[in-house]
Amino acid sequence: MMTEYSENNFEQCIKCTVCTVYCPVAAVNPLYPGPKQSGPDGARLRLKHPAFYDEALKYCLNCKRCEVACPSNVRIGDIIQAARIKYSKKKPGLREFTLANTDLVGSISTKVAPVVNATVGLKPVKAVMDAVLKIDHRRTFPKYSQGTFEGWFRKHAAEQAALPKQVAFFHGCYVNYNNPALGKDLVKVMNALGIGVQLLEKEKCCGVALISNGFIGQAKRQAKVNIASIRKAVKEQNLPVIATSSTCTFTLRDEYAHLLDIDNADVRDGIELATRYIYRLLQSGEAQFRFRKDAPKVRVAYHTACHMEKLGWAYYSIELLKMIPSVELTVLDSQCCGIAGTYGFKKENYATSQAIGESLFRKIEESGCDLVSTDCETCKWQIEMSTTKRVEHPLSILAAALE
Amino acid sequence: MNKQFDVIIIGGGATGAGVARDCALRGIKALLLERLDIATGATGRNHGLLHSGARYAVTDRESAEECIRENMTLRRIASHCVEETDGLFITLPEDDLGFQSKFVDACRAAGIRADVIDPKEALRLEPSANPQLIGAVRVPDGSIDPFRLTAANIIDAKAHGAEVLTYHEVLELLREQDRIVGVRVIDRKSGEKAEYYAQIVVNAGGIWGHDIAKKAGVTINMLPAKGSLLIFGHRVNNIVLNRCRKPADADILVPGDTISLIGTTSSKVPFEEVDNMYVTADEVDLLLREGMKLAPSLEHTRILRAYAGVRPLVASDDDPSGRSVSRGIVVLDHAKRDGLEGFITITGGKLMTYRLMGEWTTDLICKKLNINAACVTATEKLPGSRDDERKVGRKLHAVPAMQRESSIYRHGDMAERVAAETSAERSLVCECEEVSAGEVGYAINALDVHNLVDLRRRTRVGMGTCQGELCACRAAGIMARKGKYCTRRAKADLTDFLNERWKGMSPVAWGDTLRESEFTKWIYEGVCGLTNKKEE
Numbered sequence: 001m002m003t004e005y006s007e008n009n010f011e012q013c014i015k016c017t018v019c020t021v022y023c024p025v026a027a028v029n030p031l032y033p034g035p036k037q038s039g040p041d042g043a044r045l046r047l048k049h050p051a052f053y054d055e056a057l058k059y060c061l062n063c064k065r066c067e068v069a070c071p072s073n074v075r076i077g078d079i080i081q082a083a084r085i086k087y088s089k090k091k092p093g094l095r096e097f098t099l100a101n102t103d104l105v106g107s108i109s110t111k112v113a114p115v116v117n118a119t120v121g122l123k124p125v126k127a128v129m130d131a132v133l134k135i136d137h138r139r140t141f142p143k144y145s146q147g148t149f150e151g152w153f154r155k156h157a158a159e160q161a162a163l164p165k166q167v168a169f170f171h172g173c174y175v176n177y178n179n180p181a182l183g184k185d186l187v188k189v190m191n192a193l194g195i196g197v198q199l200l201e202k203e204k205c206c207g208v209a210l211i212s213n214g215f216i217g218q219a220k221r222q223a224k225v226n227i228a229s230i231r232k233a234v235k236e237q238n239l240p241v242i243a244t245s246s247t248c249t250f251t252l253r254d255e256y257a258h259l260l261d262i263d264n265a266d267v268r269d270g271i272e273l274a275t276r277y278i279y280r281l282l283q284s285g286e287a288q289f290r291f292r293k294d295a296p297k298v299r300v301a302y303h304t305a306c307h308m309e310k311l312g313w314a315y316y317s318i319e320l321l322k323m324i325p326s327v328e329l330t331v332l333d334s335q336c337c338g339i340a341g342t343y344g345f346k347k348e349n350y351a352t353s354q355a356i357g358e359s360l361f362r363k364i365e366e367s368g369c370d371l372v373s374t375d376c377e378t379c380k381w382q383i384e385m386s387t388t389k390r391v392e393h394p395l396s397i398l399a400a401a402l403e
Numbered sequence: 404m405n406k407q408f409d410v411i412i413i414g415g416g417a418t419g420a421g422v423a424r425d426c427a428l429r430g431i432k433a434l435l436l437e438r439l440d441i442a443t444g445a446t447g448r449n450h451g452l453l454h455s456g457a458r459y460a461v462t463d464r465e466s467a468e469e470c471i472r473e474n475m476t477l478r479r480i481a482s483h484c485v486e487e488t489d490g491l492f493i494t495l496p497e498d499d500l501g502f503q504s505k506f507v508d509a510c511r512a513a514g515i516r517a518d519v520i521d522p523k524e525a526l527r528l529e530p531s532a533n534p535q536l537i538g539a540v541r542v543p544d545g546s547i548d549p550f551r552l553t554a555a556n557i558i559d560a561k562a563h564g565a566e567v568l569t570y571h572e573v574l575e576l577l578r579e580q581d582r583i584v585g586v587r588v589i590d591r592k593s594g595e596k597a598e599y600y601a602q603i604v605v606n607a608g609g610i611w612g613h614d615i616a617k618k619a620g621v622t623i624n625m626l627p628a629k630g631s632l633l634i635f636g637h638r639v640n641n642i643v644l645n646r647c648r649k650p651a652d653a654d655i656l657v658p659g660d661t662i663s664l665i666g667t668t669s670s671k672v673p674f675e676e677v678d679n680m681y682v683t684a685d686e687v688d689l690l691l692r693e694g695m696k697l698a699p700s701l702e703h704t705r706i707l708r709a710y711a712g713v714r715p716l717v718a719s720d721d722d723p724s725g726r727s728v729s730r731g732i733v734v735l736d737h738a739k740r741d742g743l744e745g746f747i748t749i750t751g752g753k754l755m756t757y758r759l760m761g762e763w764t765t766d767l768i769c770k771k772l773n774i775n776a777a778c779v780t781a782t783e784k785l786p787g788s789r790d791d792e793r794k795v796g797r798k799l800h801a802v803p804a805m806q807r808e809s810s811i812y813r814h815g816d817m818a819e820r821v822a823a824e825t826s827a828e829r830s831l832v833c834e835c836e837e838v839s840a841g842e843v844g845y846a847i848n849a850l851d852v853h854n855l856v857d858l859r860r861r862t863r864v865g866m867g868t869c870q871g872e873l874c875a876c877r878a879a880g881i882m883a884r885k886g887k888y889c890t891r892r893a894k895a896d897l898t899d900f901l902n903e904r905w906k907g908m909s910p911v912a913w914g915d916t917l918r919e920s921e922f923t924k925w926i927y928e929g930v931c932g933l934t935n936k937k938e939e
Contacts, residue, residue: 011636011705014919015834015869030826033803041834044868045805047638048661048812054804072918 010079012072013040019066019076024336025059028355032059035066038083039076046083053087059352060084061340062212063306064250078258085216085259092214095133099342100213103205106177109144117143136350140385142178142377149180153187153199160187163196167277168233170226170243170252173205174377185399186244186274192402193278193287200229200241206248209342211259223262226252234270241267242274244393246375247341249273250307275375275394276316282323290403295326300397301369303360303383304334305376317375317394324401330367335360339382354386361386373397407600408434408566410768411586413573413615414607415439416446417549417754420556421761421780422605427563428783429765429776434599435557435565436588438572440857442553444609446754447860448680448712450632450666451659452643453477453485453545454755457492457517458650460509466731467513470755474543476781477552477758483787483815484551488658490544490643491525493536495696498648503538506647510542517542529642531698544643546659549754550860551813554850555785558817562786569851576604576619582744583619592853603768606748610677610715616748621741623748624718627677629711631686632666633694633911636705636868639663644697653693660812661836661867662707665694672713682709682910705915707868708907717751732756734763738771787815795819802829809837813863821845832881833874835867843878847885854887855879855900870904872923876931898933 019035026034045052066076109116130137175183207219233239256262304314338356372391380391415437426433456470510517518541525539570591577585585600613625646654733751737743749764810818828841846861865871927933
């Protein structure tokens, strides 16, 4: 059994090609050479000469399902992303800047949320964005909230600090700008367990969109700020750092070290997904929930986001949902929904994105569920846009079922 | 087929191909006979190093001068077979740094550019080099692909009227009194025998030239010397690495195409063994141990295979003991030497001097045939090297990048002949080396391919990390579809091909190499039902 990653990780590939079988893009887009060709095979050719870099590697949506499938521990997704960083000659443009700077765009948008939300929904605006920015006009944009989660939290920080046990919450851009309600739900759930929530000393966007859109320098700078804050929480204050977003969690834990050369080995184990933290706490017997008796029955279909699959932690969210008496849970087959963060917003990826998700959307409609649940915010946007169902984070469903 | 030629050349290595091309360009009607495929002997079993001559500068000035002249010529005429990597001669703490100045002086005296560079600069240029190095000299070494070089010579010889028969073995030399007048050959594929006649027969058989001479009734004192090499799975270095000391074992690491090569060992072997070279465990140990001194990362790099070739060292005629060996070019006019007319042996030399060997031999042929034609092989570019590769790349812009670049790297301007219109033609046969179905088709149609091993030499099918795991059955399928053979023979060929791959892997079968070969075995035995037993 292979457990180690060698210096020449790509050489561990024995060409079994199971990665390409599991690749959601290769199945629908013939322009993409597939993970084996783009990853270990290509790495060897690129060592010969950079001219062997194929710009078609941009079609990789970085779901990492290839890495999950690989029996030889080849970091296929990392190899592909690292090659894009090293060799791509395509410089990011205004579209990439707009999509990648979730922090900047979010902080502006939340101040004038009703205007932004109404404007980007307008057909002429969509047409202009499609033509000028190449952001596909068929895409529904996520709504911005009025006021940020951080703003709300500041008013409650003192009462949170009063609780005897504490966790640090990495809220991410989505909770802060789009869905503060999820952050509030997390606070409610943690408080129900007798735990107070605090924020990190300084939090920047985790940078996943910066990495995928080619802003590596900025991604590194933000990563350094985040890891410094996380280090302070984990090492000095002895606080676990939890996040509701599977992609933020995955980026902080793995992408920082693999793609940005940020050493996070000392704090990696201190960063985890909120549902995992809660589940393990309940299992230890230290705390328990009291559920509402009058909660209405709800049929929930759980969708495993790609980075949840890569983390291997979907189990915890699923088990938490199963504990809720009013929830009747169906677990959908783990597959990519096609959005992959900013990927699906790009005009050239729209068709691929929707083709990847098609069978998932069908299964969701056929499942007869009232609600879909997933840990990933961009999966939520994709599924809400492409099906008739509403999508909620497991913690929101949990919060609603608590007394 | 016409049975009368001006010249018959025996041996399809670089030398034989070089003689054939030179003859054809001078209007001499030539037939080239090869008992196996082209470049199967010493030509295809060496480092693929485009020597600057620096290695010989201290010990053999004449060879060094020949090397640097041919080096510059080959960059010009065979650009698609050459990669201008440069080379470093590094001095390690265990070596004598005093040798460096002697080395540099000798290089310069032989006309080889030799720049002493700072060790730090050397490491910046070639990060894989041993960081403990205390001295470095930069020289114009490079890498050269012997298969492509031989193939390009054959293509051009044929384009100028030469005939080439592979898998034709010479059974006897036909003699009339004191003159060789032709050869009797057997077609090893069909078993048919035939006789061909010429005014001159050239023995360009490398180490096998020893036996050919014997068939003509003359004796050449040859000494088979085995040299073993290891192929690493990817490019470790992009500049040739040598040790700056007296030439010794395993002191050259060459980047060649997608891989790096370390070699060689050197040991005398008996004549009975030259057809079946194998690499011993001790040789693998030696190559790795010494190789790691050049580039420490070799310790953790996957080794793809090991192989060995036989150098045809020729004992000087005036030394019957056979101890004084020449590495220089040896042209033997047997009329003068043995009183046997119509027979010439060309031997000694090296891959680097193949063209010069062709020139000298053809000069002698011209003299004997009273032909007044000058040699043009030093200026006439080989097919593949005639057009700017970037121009070819632009023409092939619709082909996926990795496939396009690989195809151009292998075939130079001839990459245009590879069909890439349809998605079927662009589909990959060999995924490690990016060989498309179109390229396989081109090789089968235009490059004298008779089996999968021949196909490998012309395209690199099966030369990547998977060593045939994915590509061998696909390639065999295309061969069968193109009418090269029936299903039964396709299966036999597949077995031969995989066994040949395994032969190279077995001396280094550990780690990922072993894991991959086990997987290959599982696919071919378990899924394809291939067995090692010969079918009835």
